[in-house]
Each structure stands twice: as structure tokens, then as C-alpha cells.
Amino acid sequence: MTNSLLFGISTFVYFFAMMLYVSYLAFRSEGLGKAATLTLIGGVVVGTAAMLLRWYESYQMGIGRAPLTNLYESLVFFAWTIAIVYLLMERKFRIKTAGAFVAPFPFIIMAYASLNPNEIQPLIPALQSNWLISHVVTCFVGYAAFAVSFGVSFLYLFKVKAENNPGKKGEGFLGYLPAAEVLDEVGYKTIAIGFPLLTIGIITGAFWANVAWGTYWSWDPKETWSLIVWLIYAAYLHARITRGWRGKKAAILSIVGFGATIFCYLGVNLLLSGLHSYGG
């Protein structure tokens, strides 16, 4: 058993979870819903085992490092965190029909990860630090929360359109989606989780940069984009908490914020050069 085999299995499990969530939305049978949730939990369990095995294998190779240091490893971790954040939200807010819009993320991300090189490489000197785990974990859990908020906000825009159209109210699959009000609330709650984590992620990154390079902020593209993401969600929180922006405006800001998040994560590495060129 190798970590890549386990990651392959987890990709399939995420795929089945996605199919089950979509079928649940189409047929709304209790059994399908339960199966969807259990399958997604199964994907998380297999993903956890794969990451732990990869960690163990790195020790056997004499490298010994957390599996969080390149694009491949960050992608599988991202998929895993999205699944967990979604499962927690599903449990708390009972939004299983929204799963069809969130569950595809882990599968798509795993499929994309499989296109990237996945050998276990040793760590270059800059990455040999105790700050690695706290920096990467906080950033990615933050990103994952923003991803769930994006999925839910996107759904909100559809749902609210249907709700405002009384003639068609409750018709089709839109009628079975969680109420717009709930989607709006989940969209906010996930950002409220992601924002402090992103803040801690940026700060641990700054602290680490100060130890490694002697400067806590150098306007490197990755740093700058993480600040842009932070500013957008800070604007969201101000608008929502103090000005009472809700619904459509908030949903659009959440979607824009996630667009910036994805650019910060992938776009910066693919299109711009800078200190984070090792990817992740």
C-alpha cells in the first residue's frame, strides 16, 4: 500500500460522494442522503490515511517532513479540508441538498492534483521550519471555509431568484434547496471561520519570513494577494456586520473573495514569480 494508491482511492470515493449528493438532490430519498454523507466521510477517512501514510513514507525515505510542501500535497489537503468544513456545516445547519454544489470540489481538486508530480521531495532549507505546519494548515482551512462559502453563496443567488418569483415558487429542484435565509447565514458563518484563520495564516507567514529572510513583509506577489483576499473579506465583514449587507450583495462579495483566494493559491504560482515559487 502506498500513499498514491490511497489518494487514488480517496479520489474515487469523493467522486461517488459527489454523484450521491447530486442524486440526493434529484430524488431526495433519505437513504441516498445518508449514503452521500457517509461516502464523503469515507473520502475524508481515506484521505486522512493517505496523508498519514505519506508522512510515514517520508520518514522511511530519510526525509521526514509533513506532507504540506508542494502543489500536489497542498491540493489534496485543500480537498480534505473542504470536505470537513462542509460536513460540519451540513451537520449544524442541515443543508444536505446544498451538498451537490460543494461535494464536487474535493473530487475536482483531487483530479487536478493527480495531474501534478507527486514524488516525495526533500525540503529545501527555506522550508525547514517549525512554522511550516501552522502556516499551511491555517491558510488552507481558511481557504476551505471560503470555498464552502462560495458554493453556498452561488446557490443562494439561484435560490433567491426562485423565491422572488412567486409563480414558480417551490417548483423543480430549487424548491428543495435549503431556504435562502439559511444559505445566507451559512455563507456568513463560513467566512467568519475562514477570516480569523487567514489572518493567523498571514501572520505566521510573516513571522516565518522574518526568521528566514529577515523581513516580515516584502510585497511578494503571494503576500500581496493574500492581503488582497484579506481586504475583500474584511470589507465583507464590515459591510455585513455594520451596514447590514445581506443576501445578494453579500453573496456576490463572497464569490469575488473566493475568486481572489483561488488566484492567490494557484494563479500567483502559475502566472507570477516570487518567493513562493515552490508551490503551495
Next chain:
Amino acid sequence: MPEEKKTKETQIDIIDKVWGFFASLKLVIILLLVLSVLSIAGTIIEQNKPLHEYYRLFKPETVALFGKLGLLDMYHSWWFLACLALLTLNIIACTMERYPFIMKGMRNRSVVLDEKTEAGLTNAARIRYSLPAEVVESRVTALAAKSFSARPVVTQKEEAKHFFYEKGRYTRLAFFLTHLSVLVIFIGAIVGSLFGFKGYVNINEGETISSVQTRKGETKDLNFGVKCISFAVDFYPNGAPKDYRSDLSVIRDGKEVARKIIRVNDPLDYEGITFYQSSYGRLPDEVTFEIRGRDGVSLGTVTAPYGTQAAIPGQDVKIEVLDYQEHFHLRDGSEAGPAYGVNIYSQDAPPRGIWVSEPRPEINRFGAYSFVVKNARLKNYTGLQVNRDPGVWLVWTGCIMLVAGIMTALFMSHRKFWIRIGTDRKGRVEVTAGGTANKNKHAFASEVERLLEGFRGVA
């Protein structure tokens, strides 16, 4: 007179308007979004590159325009700093504006559940009991104590006994923590750039330096010396670097006062000045050349120590070794192996710089001479980033305040809960209870509902 009064009023009006503008939430949101859009520009146009790199990418007039607009160093341009200054003013204005309300929210709280307070509660209940008042009181307050650890404020008023519980009163201060933290971080950054410096220095193995070159191009004297005792680099089997380390010794008045092997991620700190492992390289310590004349006849050998002029035997010409490249590339892109940068000094011509290739002597013909590298001894140097930042502790203090503030603002609230124990018109014991929170009302409402359910169970 009325005229004067009018101007005064318009003045106040204008001040009010300006103040209102700075304190407005609209300005916050606009500034946050404007700052993000501006920052994007700085990631698209690479910042602070040597000018010739811009000429490769853009037309000369475009480069000139970018330079004028400050786009080549935009995070330090006047307009970017102006936005940050505006944000600072905005934060200060908002803080002053909110101050009285927040303090009022903390101080002014009714400890008595009167009709007015009761009417303002979203979930309150009146419950009647056929038990003695003392029994009801002890049972109901015992239940409330499970939710609120602090003792209640008890007031006897108009035949009724009032209990006031509260939690998280100080969470109202989260606003100050969050917003002032940003100012603390800014102050830290300003202190760092005014009173600190960022520099670099290369130290050859075995040598000592006592000054560094700053980023601004100045020479900064340290009042101590730093010696690089040794430098080493390890590689993984696949060729990737594994570890760079420099054994550094700090020397003051001829005595070693500190010593440390520094690595990437593990710098040396001495008297507020930090030395970071940043790069490394090799320089020729001493190179021996065989010099040949135009006809290919050997003129003899020259041994040139690094940075010292050495004469070619029988000629009025001197050479000096100044540079080294491990992988020297010719103009056609082919590699000519290790090469040495040499200056040639002769009486009748200005000094001339050449690259002498070690593996390909046939290309080393320069004017009347050609060079063959006979022997070369290299030495390592370590490249260090050298910083002093007296503002950095302010930045970290601000960061801790920021995280604490955000967590408090998003996840905690000021929760208040009242119980009034009195009697209804028929003389039965009546408990009125309810609560309110300034944030996360939903969560607190269900907590209150659970409590009230417990109260009903007392009967």
C-alpha cells in the same frame, strides 16, 4: 450679525461633513476595495527590478510613464501611502465616533427588569408558581448560575426582587482591539523603516567584516566585527540543496563575544542586529595562468592572488583576478565551464575586463595574449542579510491584538439576562425572565430558551 452666524453654521456644517466622511463605514469599504485593486497592479508589474528588465518588457516611453506614476515601486509611492494614511485617519475617526457608544454599552445597563426593558426583549417569559417565593428563588437562581458563572446583581424594588446576570461585558472592547491593532502594526512598520536598516554583506571564509552595505546603497559601520569561521553546504542525493550553514563569530575589542552556526531559518542576533543566511558563492583565492604571446610561445606563468595586481613576466602588463563564474556562458549560449574575471592593466590602454575560461583555453585570446588556467584555488563566501528592526516587536504586538480582537468580535458577545420574582394580581409567585445579546443573537436566544424551559420545569 445673522450673516456671521450663517458662516459659522456653514463652517460647522463643513467640519461635520468632513468628519462624517472620515468616520463613515462607506469610506472603510471603499478604501479596503481600492487598496486591493491597487495592490493587484503591483503584482502584475513586477516591482523594484533593475531598469533594463523593464526595457525588455515595455517600450521606453511606457517605462518612463510607469516610473513617473510610481508604478515600479508602487507600495512606496505617494498615492499608495496616501491611501494607507487615509485608512489610518478613517480608523481613528471611526474609533472616536464609536467610543462613547461602546462605553455606554458597557456602563449603562439596567440592573432592574422594568416594563420598558422587558418590552425590548425578544424572548422573555412570565411563569407563575404555586410554591413559596423562597423556594422558587433558590431553584431558579441555581439554574441561572449554571449558565452565568458571575454572581448576579440583586435589587429589591417595588415588591419584586430583580436579578441581573451578564457575561462578556468586555467583549465590547473588541472593536478597539481590532482597529487599534492595525495602527500599532503601521507604527511598528514606520519605526522599522525610520530607525532600522536592511543590508547585506558577503564574508569570505576566514575573514572578518565590520560594515555592511544597506539597501539604500550606504555603508553601515557596525561597532563590532563578524568573522565567518567556515561555510558549508550539503546537498540531497538528487542535487537539491539540503542545508547552508555559516559558523559566525562576533568579535569586539579583539575578543569573541558571541558565536553561532547560522542556517536558513536560524539567524544570529547580536545587540538588535540580526544576521540571516541568505546566499553563498565561491571566489578565486589564487589562480595560476600560463600566458602565451601572439605566436603561441609561452611567456611564462603568473600566480595572481585574488584582488592583487600581478605582472606578466617580461611585459609591462599586469593582471588582477576579481570574479568567478562556475558556469560561464558564451554569447552563443554554449557553456565554457568555470571562468575567471580578470582585469588587464597596461601602460598605453585603459584597463580591460575579460573572462578566462578554464576548460576551453582556445577561446582565451585577448589582444596580444592568450591565457591558460593552470591551477586555481577557490574559497567560499557566505552571503548574509543584515537587519536591524526596532519596530518589529510592535508589529507582533499588533498582530496578537488583531487576532484576539477578530476572534472576540466574531465569536463572543455581551449577553445580559434578567429575572424578576414578584407576585401577580392573585398573589401567586410570578417569575419574569429574559435575555439579550449584542451579537450572535440567534445562539443566545436558544440558550435563553433552554433556561426558560428549565424555569418552567421548576413548577
